[in-house]
Amino acid sequence: MKRGVxxxxxxxxxxxxxxxxxxKTLKMAYDADPVSLDPHEQLSGGTLQLSHMVFDxxxxxxxxxKVEGRLAERWERIDNKTVRFFLHKGVKFxxxxxxxxxxxxxxxxxxxxxxxxxxxxxxxxxxxxxxxxTIDLVTAEPYPLTLNAATYIFPMDSKFYTGFxxxxxxxxxxxxxxxxxxxxxxxxxxxxxxxxxxxxxxxxFKRFDQYWDKKSPGNVKEIVxxxxxxxxxxxxxxxxxxVDFIAPVPPTDLDRIKKxxxxxxxxxxxxxxxxxxxxxxxxxxxxNPKVRQAIVYAINNEGIAKKIMRGFATPAAQQSPKGxxxxxxxxxxxxxxxxxxxxxxxxxxxxxxxxxxMAPNNRYVNDAKIAxxxxxxxxxxxxxxxLKTMPKAQYWAEFDKRAADIMMIGWHSDTEDSANFTEFxxxxxxxxxxxxxxxxGNYCNPAVDKLVIQSGKETDPAKRAAMLQKVEQMLYDDAAxxxxxxxxxxxxxxxxxxxxxxxxxxxxxxxxxxxIE
Numbered sequence: 001m002k003r004g005v006x007x008x009x010x011x012x013x014x015x016x017x018x019x020x021x022x023x024k025t026l027k028m029a030y031d032a033d034p035v036s037l038d039p040h041e042q043l044s045g046g047t048l049q050l051s052h053m054v055f056d057x058x059x060x061x062x063x064x065x066k067v068e069g070r071l072a073e074r075w076e077r078i079d080n081k082t083v084r085f086f087l088h089k090g091v092k093f094x095x096x097x098x099x100x101x102x103x104x105x106x107x108x109x110x111x112x113x114x115x116x117x118x119x120x121x122x123x124x125x126x127x128x129x130x131x132x133x134t135i136d137l138v139t140a141e142p143y144p145l146t147l148n149a150a151t152y153i154f155p156m157d158s159k160f161y162t163g164f165x166x167x168x169x170x171x172x173x174x175x176x177x178x179x180x181x182x183x184x185x186x187x188x189x190x191x192x193x194x195x196x197x198x199x200x201x202x203x204x205f206k207r208f209d210q211y212w213d214k215k216s217p218g219n220v221k222e223i224v225x226x227x228x229x230x231x232x233x234x235x236x237x238x239x240x241x242x243v244d245f246i247a248p249v250p251p252t253d254l255d256r257i258k259k260x261x262x263x264x265x266x267x268x269x270x271x272x273x274x275x276x277x278x279x280x281x282x283x284x285x286x287x288n289p290k291v292r293q294a295i296v297y298a299i300n301n302e303g304i305a306k307k308i309m310r311g312f313a314t315p316a317a318q319q320s321p322k323g324x325x326x327x328x329x330x331x332x333x334x335x336x337x338x339x340x341x342x343x344x345x346x347x348x349x350x351x352x353x354x355x356x357x358m359a360p361n362n363r364y365v366n367d368a369k370i371a372x373x374x375x376x377x378x379x380x381x382x383x384x385x386x387l388k389t390m391p392k393a394q395y396w397a398e399f400d401k402r403a404a405d406i407m408m409i410g411w412h413s414d415t416e417d418s419a420n421f422t423e424f425x426x427x428x429x430x431x432x433x434x435x436x437x438x439x440x441g442n443y444c445n446p447a448v449d450k451l452v453i454q455s456g457k458e459t460d461p462a463k464r465a466a467m468l469q470k471v472e473q474m475l476y477d478d479a480a481x482x483x484x485x486x487x488x489x490x491x492x493x494x495x496x497x498x499x500x501x502x503x504x505x506x507x508x509x510x511x512x513x514x515x516i517e
C-alpha cells in the first residue's frame with residue numbers, strides 16, 4: 001500500500017514538473033491594458049487586475065465573497081476602531097527588499113493622497129506600526145468595513161520609491177495621467193514582474209522567482225498581455241489559437257464559444273446591478289408608490305435577461321447580489337402585467353401619462369436595447385416613453401443634470417458591500433455628505449437613511465446584515481427604483497488553461513494561481 005502511494009506521488013510530481021515545463025507563456029487578451037503601473041493612480045478594474053498580478057493585497061476576496069489572507073497571514077479586531085494585521089515574514093519585493101510594517105504604513109499614507117482612493121480610506125485615522133511585522137488599522141469611529149478596505153491596500157516597496165528619478169522628480173510622486181516614476185516602474189510582492197511595456201500595444205510579465213506564496217498552484221512563468229478593444233477580434237484571436245485567454249466575452253459570442261471543442265467558457269453572476277430611477281421631482285405620478293410598483297410589475301426583467309441578454313444576466317429584485325451582507329433571499333422578481341394595470345387604476349392613472357427616458361448606448365451590456373424593451377413594456381400600462389440614448393461620454397453630463405424623467409444607472413459596490421448601493425443611489429440627496437450623489441430619482445426615505453447610517457457603525461456582522469436586509473425589504477416594498485439584473489461576467493480560454501478556479505465576481509483573475517496543463 002505504501003509503495004502504491006509512493007508511486008502515485010511520484011507520478012503526480014512528474015506531472016507537475018511536466019506542467020511547469022509546458023507552462024512557459026500565457027498569451028492573453030483583454031479589452032484594454034492598464035493605463036499606469038502606479039496602483040494608486042486610478043481606481044479602475046484594469047488597475048486592480050494589474051495590482052493582483054504585480055503587487056499583493058493584505059487580504060483579498062475569494063469566489064464566495066469571503067475575505068482570505070494574503071500578505072496578512074491573520075488578523076484580529078482589537079476594539080471597535082482597531083483591526084490588527086500580522087504580516088507574513090520574509091516576503092520579498094521584486095527589488096529584493098523585505099516587506100515590513102513600515103511599507104504598509106507608507107502605502108496607506110500614499111493611498112490617502114490619491115484622488116481616486118482617498119474616499120475609501122476617509123473613515124480611517126492611521127496605521128500604527130506595532131512591530132516589524134504587525135500593524136494596526138485604526139478608524140475614527142466604529143467601522144464594520146475595515147477588511148473590505150484592506151483589500152485595496154497593496155503594499156508598495158517604500159525604499160524602491162524613495163529618492164529622485166533621472167528627471168529630478170520624487171519617485172513617490174502620484175500623478176494622474178502623467179509621466180511619473182511610479183507610473184512606469186514597479187516593485188511589488190506579486191507573482192509577476194513587468195519586464196516590458198508598450199502602452200496600448202503589449203505588456204510582458206515574468207514570474208518572480210522569490211514569490212512568497214509557495215502554496216500557490218500557479219505554474220505560469222511568463223505572460224504576454226495584448227489589448228484587443230474590438231470584441232469580435234478578441235474572440236477570433238482565441239478561436240484561432242493566437243491567444244490562450246480572453247476577457248471580457250461579449251454575449252453575442254457565447255454560443256459560438258460554447259460550441260468550440262477547443263475552448264472553455266466560464267460565466268459567473270456578477271455584482272453590478274442595472275436599474276432605472278424614477279424622478280419624483282419631475283413627474284408627480286412617480287411620488288405615488290402604487291405607480292412605482294406598477295412600473296416594476298410591468299417590466300419583465302426575467303424576459304430581458306433571457307432574450308436581450310441571452311441568459312448573460314441574473315434577474316434582480318433588489319440591489320444586493322447573493323453573497324453580500326444585505327442580500328434578502330425573500331425578494332423575487334415580480335413581473336405581472338395584470339397586477340401592474342390594476343395598480344395604475346388604483347392610483348388614478350389608468351389612462352396613463354407621458355415621460356422622457358435617457359440611457360447610454362455603450363456603457364452597459366445591451367443598454368440601448370434594454371431601454372427600448374422597457375419603453376415598449378411601459379406602453380402596455382399606458383405610459384408613453386420618449387426615449388433618447390447616447391454615448392456614455394455625453395450621457396453622464398445629462399445624468400448629472402437629471403435631464404430625463406427615467407434614467408438608467410448601473411452600480412458596482414466599491415466596498416463589495418450592500419450599504420454602498422444605497423448610499424450613492426437611493427439615500428436622500430445631500431451635497432454636503434455626498435449621500436444620494438447618483439440618485440437621479442430623488443427618492444427620499446429618512447427611515448432608510450437612518451438604518452444605513454446605523455449599519456455603518458455596527459461591527460457585529462449578524463446585526464449589520466439584518467439591518468441591510470431590512471433596507472432591501474423597505475426599498476422593495478416602496479418600489480424605490482426599478483431593478484433589472486446583475487450583469488454576468490464571462491471569460492474564455494483554451495481547454496488546458498484552467499481559468500475556472502482563478503476568476504471571480506470582482507473580475508480580478510488571480511493569475512498567480514493559474515495552472516496550465
